[in-house]
Amino acid sequence: MRSTSRFSALLAAGLLACVSNAFTRNPRWTIGMSQCNLGEPWRVQMNADIKKSAEAYPELRVIFKDAQNDNLRQCAHVEEFARQKVNLIIISPKEAAPLAKPVADAFRSGIPVIVLDRRVMGNDYTCFIGADNKKIGRAAGKWIANQLKGKGNIVELKGLMTSTPGQDRNSGFREGIAGSGVSVIFEADMKWLEPNARIEMESALARFPNITLVYAHNDPGAHGAYLAARAAGREKQITFVGIDGLPQEGQMYVRQGVLSASFEYPTGGREAIAVALDILNGKKVQKEIVLPSRVFTYENVGKGGEWLKE
Numbered sequence: 001m002r003s004t005s006r007f008s009a010l011l012a013a014g015l016l017a018c019v020s021n022a023f024t025r026n027p028r029w030t031i032g033m034s035q036c037n038l039g040e041p042w043r044v045q046m047n048a049d050i051k052k053s054a055e056a057y058p059e060l061r062v063i064f065k066d067a068q069n070d071n072l073r074q075c076a077h078v079e080e081f082a083r084q085k086v087n088l089i090i091i092s093p094k095e096a097a098p099l100a101k102p103v104a105d106a107f108r109s110g111i112p113v114i115v116l117d118r119r120v121m122g123n124d125y126t127c128f129i130g131a132d133n134k135k136i137g138r139a140a141g142k143w144i145a146n147q148l149k150g151k152g153n154i155v156e157l158k159g160l161m162t163s164t165p166g167q168d169r170n171s172g173f174r175e176g177i178a179g180s181g182v183s184v185i186f187e188a189d190m191k192w193l194e195p196n197a198r199i200e201m202e203s204a205l206a207r208f209p210n211i212t213l214v215y216a217h218n219d220p221g222a223h224g225a226y227l228a229a230r231a232a233g234r235e236k237q238i239t240f241v242g243i244d245g246l247p248q249e250g251q252m253y254v255r256q257g258v259l260s261a262s263f264e265y266p267t268g269g270r271e272a273i274a275v276a277l278d279i280l281n282g283k284k285v286q287k288e289i290v291l292p293s294r295v296f297t298y299e300n301v302g303k304g305g306e307w308l309k310e
């Protein structure tokens with residue numbers, strides 16, 4: 001065959017494949033995925049995990065919506081999904097109180113709802129999937145008290161305290177350090193955001209000449225604090241600990257020596273699709289699915305971290 005005709009034959013075959021694909025790919029179910037924001041790498045990863053898992057099932061189509069960190073916009077997205085009568089909703093909500101009503105309304109109208117990572121108030125949803133933030137906070141507290149041998153001044157940079165992971169990472173941590181002798185000398189709500197963490201840390205640095213360690217409720221927060229300390233020439237005197245432990249973020253900071261530890265907070269994206277399929281196929285699912293978590297340190301990050309016990 002001459003090369004031009006071989007090329008046209010290939011082109012025709014390719015076109016045919018595309019066309020037949022478009023006709024045969026006829027998803028049976030539509031899932032609406034409401035993401036509270038895509039500002040942090042962790043949420044981009046969650047969506048990527050959902051997309052990748054869903055792609056293995058031709059019967060699924062997922063529509064993604066990004067609320068850009070705005071409760072009202074996220075409420076509108078959930079209401080829109082309910083009006084469209086999607087077959088199932090996955091939501092990773094911004095805050096527990098404002099999102100409770102649209103989630104409850106969708107659930108009561110007969111649409112199954114999977115709540116991922118942050119919780120909503122009440123019980124009107126099908127299934128909650130997430131790691132145990134209280135346990136992670138407690139493990140971080142114990143790890144820190146142990147590292148500091150029960151002595152040191154801590155800055156706690158908290159996640160949004162109207163979201164449940166922020167509340168649990170705070171209360172768990174306080175339990176973990178209780179009775180150890182380390183003390184929290186400065187605390188602030190950085191609302192999960194790196195630029196806020198940097199600003200709060202600048203205030204802490206200005207007020208306190210002796211800061212031993214920063215415990216931030218997520219890795220962007222810990223990194224923001226590190227940048228503030230580095231700008232003040234004090235990063236070498238301070239230890240930084242964060243939560244999330246993504247390979248491309250927390251684990252990388254640990255390898256670089258920027259963070260001393262990062263506690264894993266799995267996105268749950270893969271599990272959400274598995275549970276969604278069970279629900280759509282009429283199987284009964286548990287109301288609450290707790291995901292395991294690891295701690296990554298310089299010593300163990302190359303070996304896959306260490307699972308949290310308890």
Ligand code: FRU
Nearest residue numbers: 040042118165192218244265
């Ligand atoms: C991203 C994030 C993560 C954190 C999670 C808690 O928005 O702040 O860093 O672990 O949300 O819901």
